[in-house]
Amino acid sequence: MLGLFEKKEHRLVINAQKSLVLKHKETILNGALRNDVKFPHSCKVGGCGTCKCRLISGKVKELTDKSYLLSKQEIAENYILACQSTPKSDVVIELPNWDKNDNGVAGYISGIEPLTHNISEVIVSLDDHIHYKPGQYTSVQTLDTDIPARCYSFAHKHTLDEDKKTSFFVRAVPEGHMSTWLIDPMNIGAKVKLSAASGDFYLRDQATPVLCVVGGSGLAPIIAVLEEAINSNSAIIDQPLTLLMGVRSQRDIYYQEHIKNLGVLWKNDFHFIPVLSDEPIDSDWSGQRGMVTEYINEKNCHYGTGYLCGPPAMLDAAMKKMQVSGMESHRIFFDKFLDQSGSS
Incomplete structure (x- = not known):
């Protein structure tokens, strides 16, 4: 009889490459992160769309309404929010632009330029080039603290100049650990790591106003x-x-x-x-x-x-x-x- 009341686990397969087991009522995102999967995310509360992925097979329970965040086309193509989806069966998802072997690009904060009373441009000098479409974002991680990584959009077009610099506009968020750390002048020279670029916000070459x-x-x-x-x-x-x-x-x-x-x-x-x-x-x-x-x-x-x-x-x-x-x-x-x- 005990078998009838067991909390069932489900298998998750990502891009036909990574297979893992999710705990009972665990969201796809939390399960992926628990298994050290490099899964794009930011807010974790269903408000940003960073963790959206396509459900290829299986069923999920969606904890919140996704229609305010995903386009009609994305919904028609069976996109879901990983942070708001718990499996009801074994599931297979497709994660756009996912590279399970991405180790990121290391660098250090080389400049902080105040733009307003609460927004600064944070300049990062990188050890190597990071490739992205202008408009995309990256996850920024500190290497010498336990502050959770946060996502920031690249502030300028991609360049291949020799100094390998990039920058972000960072707003000082009250009690925001990462934003407070990034804009603190005391952290110039501090080491950071940027993940691979993510997001589908970029230039469309459309001849319209x-x-x-x-x-x-x-x-x-x-x-x-x-x-x-x-x-x-x-x-x-x-x-x-x-x-x-x-x-x-x-x-x-x-x-x-x-x-x-x-x-x-x-x-x-x-x-x-x-x-x-x-x-x-x-x-x-x-x-x-x-x-x-x-x-x-x-x-x-x-x-x-x-x-x-x-x-x-x-x-x-x-x-x-x-x-x-x-x-x-x-x-x-x-x-x-x-x-x-x-x-x-």
């Missing part, structure tokens, strides 16, 4: 994508572009000179519009105020392509407004940024 919406440190992958568009002479640089930056106040606007230079190199109209949601009424600000979604309309959406990076709540509202304003869902690409608590 472009609308970019960013918030906080979400500007990093947008800068990388725009630099790559210019560097590769992509078809999109012949199209008009609008870059909306949603921030609280004037002190939160940053990288303006760099954005201005990108606009000079853009072949068509390039409009950078900061939108301030909490700027004092009596300040000297003469620009746009309110919520960034108020500036999404049919004019900058119809027949266009959207790139969005930033806090989940802002992106969810922006994507809804884009679709209502005429932008097709398959032309909207996004990357949601979350802190360790799962919030923006």
Whole structure:
């Protein structure tokens, strides 16, 4: 009789290469990490999509609604969130861009440049080149502490220069162990390791008008994508572009000179519009105020392509407004940024 009440374990197979056993009610992600599998992840609470994978066979119980995070096409192709899926049978999954032998690229923090009161550009000098598509992210791990690794987007296009440097925009998160450590000047020279690049946020060579919406440190992958568009002479640089930056106040606007230079190199109209949601009424600000979604309309959406990076709540509202304003869902690409608590 005891056999009837045994907690059943299930087998997980990844990319037909790695096989392991998951404990009863264990999520795919937790089981993979417990078995030392290099599985892309960030928030672990179903809010970022970093751990998405394709279910090839078997059944899972999904702990949360994934429709707000995955596209209709991804859902139709049977993608799931590994951190929110527990097996109901043996399962086989396909993990895009997975390399079980990836040992990462080592390096050290060689510079920290404050950009705002709570965002800094952290520069890392690497022992070897790391290859990525501009817009993608990597997992950053410290080598001399037990701070859990965190994911950050590359802030610039990929280069093959001899100094092998890369950088990230890091927002200081209250009680955020990794962000606090990365932006501390005392850690210049500290050793880190970057995993292989991940993510499907990158430049699409589509000849349509472009609308970019960013918030906080979400500007990093947008800068990388725009630099790559210019560097590769992509078809999109012949199209008009609008870059909306949603921030609280004037002190939160940053990288303006760099954005201005990108606009000079853009072949068509390039409009950078900061939108301030909490700027004092009596300040000297003469620009746009309110919520960034108020500036999404049919004019900058119809027949266009959207790139969005930033806090989940802002992106969810922006994507809804884009679709209502005429932008097709398959032309909207996004990357949601979350802190360790799962919030923006």
